[in-house]
Amino acid sequence: MIREKYIKRVKELNVNIVQTEVKSVGKKDITKVGYRVYDNGYIGVGGAVGDVDEKQLEKRALDNLNLKIPYPYKPSENLVKEVDYREKTPSDEEFVTEIEELLSILRKEFPEFVFSNKIHLSEFETRLANDVGLNLVHKDRFVMSELIIKEKTSINVIDAFAGYVDRIYNKDKFLQTIRDTLNAYKNPVKLPHEGKMPVVFMDNDILPFTKLIEELDGYKVGTGASLFKDYIGHKKFNDNFTLLQSTQREDLTSFEFFDAEGTVNEDFKYTLIENGKIISPYTDKKTAHQFNLPLTGSASCEYDMVPTLSPRNFKVVPSHKTLKELLDGQMAVVVSIAAGGDFTDEGVFGTPVQLAFLTDGEKLIGRLPELSLSGELYSMFGQDYIGKSKDKPFLDQRFLALNLDVRYL
């Protein structure tokens, strides 16, 4: 019998902002422990939050083992690795003061707007260790926010937002993102024309990828339920489109460098689509074994559950061009808020865009009216794919550019 522990600790400071004022300060320090036992091709898992006796946890896992959940795969072994990506951040007290200073600047600089939502200082430590030599530890810390911005004279709940994710707190960078957003917001502009034109999505926006992610599920591909079931090894997309599962330091915000089964990819990445060719769906151990697919390290689970297949940290490889070079003299729509869009089962894409800006690739020029976007999966990442920028021209983001059909809503 092999025993394994999966421990997740989260420490968080939350500064809650209402009407551009700090209204509450909250702290959290929660440890969740999962205990796994593997025996005769089965897995048992027990778990608890907070302080708990290890014998008690083991008993829960052994009881769960009796339910005979199949797991005829070797747990990861003989790998010891610890990363500590934490960087220096302010103390809790200093952080609250920093946020108060930020808000003071915003009140003076943008009196016609109000700002709300939380700013988090979030630290996590995840450990996966077993008695066959596995000991993986990931420590990380982020300052994160999606600041909601509302124009005082507006009847909308949300008019704009400004995001921030970084391992350090840089007030000037956050302010620059807010300034980029609001200076463009205050300048209403029109589309150069309706119809097909370049549209750019922020690097962390998964909306255009939702169908790709759904159909690259290894179990769906293996059972024949995926659109891509006959296309593994086939070139279906643009030469310049390469999609990775990445746990490289610069690509991580909330994931660990290892998955919930302890799989660590070489160079912390696995290529799923390379230059338009579908190389592999994403898999966990069970899916890889059952359908004879490569193991890509895509298992996730809550602390007290059996690891299962789920998408993890997809990244498009950037091109060698700036956004301006990619757009090649054309204007583009920047998608800032697009809630509610989706693909149909056969891959037709449609979404409203509640907040869009116009860009020349170097700066945000102005705010567009509400729009609707439409496209089709194979075209979006095929003939209509333009590329991902190597630079971050504004909003502290790289951008993914596609040609889509753009209309006023």
Next chain:
Amino acid sequence: MFIFPKNLYTDVRIENVCLNQIAYRNGELLQSLNRNQKGAFIRIFDGHRWYYSSTTNMDRIQEEIDKLALMAKENEDILDNPIVKKFEVNKGEYLYFKDKDISNVKYEDKLQLLKSYFPIIENVEDIKMWRAIYIDRKIIKEFYSSKGAELKFDYQTCGIALRYGLNVDGKTFNGKYDKTSTSFDDLKGLEENIKEIIERDIEFVKHAKPIKPGKYTVVFSPTATGVFTHESFGHKSEADFMIGDETMMKEWAIGKKVGADNLSIVDTGDILGSGFVPFDDEGTKSRKTYLIKDGLLSGRLHSIITAESLNEDLTGNARAVNFEYEPIVRMTTTYIEPGEKTKEELISEIKEGILIVDVNHGSGMSTFTIAPSISYMIRDGKIAEPVNISVISGNVMETLYEIDGISKEMEIVTFTLGGCGKMDQFPLPVGMGGPYIRVNNVNVQ
């Protein structure tokens, strides 16, 4: 029970959660979870700022209270603070499910019930992958405050969720079936219903064609009505977006006409199901709140802070997704009240339109969206061919006037998996629903 610090307002919320989940994929056991966890959320208010923390160590609640008190500033007038005055002081035990506790149903019975539905799915050749999930959740909450609140109450739900991937002649489709209740017995005998849904989905995927984009008259099923109501108007009724905002207060003045004359929208925590909330997470008792009554804006959803700020009555809508989070204004069960027409009458009066039967998801800001999963054309007053639609959308405030027909049939729906998301709190169980409604000029893509 606790020693509350002087000259500060304090409350403590303790949650005892029992969660069971059994999941199968293509006939193989994937998960069998029995989670029992206890946690507490502690808040202190000094009249100026709130301080809070969460802990899983029940022995250290007093220590957490004392630590938070050190961050706050003593305020001798705290009991006269209008926010503190607004808190209800409810006491007593309200254990609705004591005699029908879902935790007392044997594991074997839950397992057998779930497995009894497998043959229905396994016998369908076009289903290439499937998952079957049984889930139940029992929560006992306690709430104590320095004003004297001492509450203990419970709620529970159980459900069956089926998810399946169809591949019919090369065309793929993701199908689903959900049944949620507060009683285990309600999950029995679903065979015919499941068969009907699967057969419907196979016919849909065989014949569905892409929609021609444009503006249509759309009939929403109770599920679609529920999602529309929740996303489009429910979130706008959450009063935390209005605090200190003169523009919003003018725009959302009570009594203002906001929709069709026969339109009434309600939120209440009293309906058994995912949105059953007898007391909210500030100890406020649930009540029925009309958000719109006969087309006029009639109310909004409140926490203590928003009710005090807007000088309105409490509604019992301060909810937290779990003990790790602070209560914020959330919906409970939100629905449109039924009307006079039948579903058939609504459809028969349409020359060309769309019937939305089921949905994948929705969203709502100034523009609402719904991503339908099952839709049909309506031609010459009759349901016609199935159509694939990626998203429908419209301006919320304009669309409320575009509702020109409401059916007498209505249904409250609750989703077995998932829930409502707001800020960093997801998924919160909610109920939603209503009648069939007919809406003109909806943008369809």
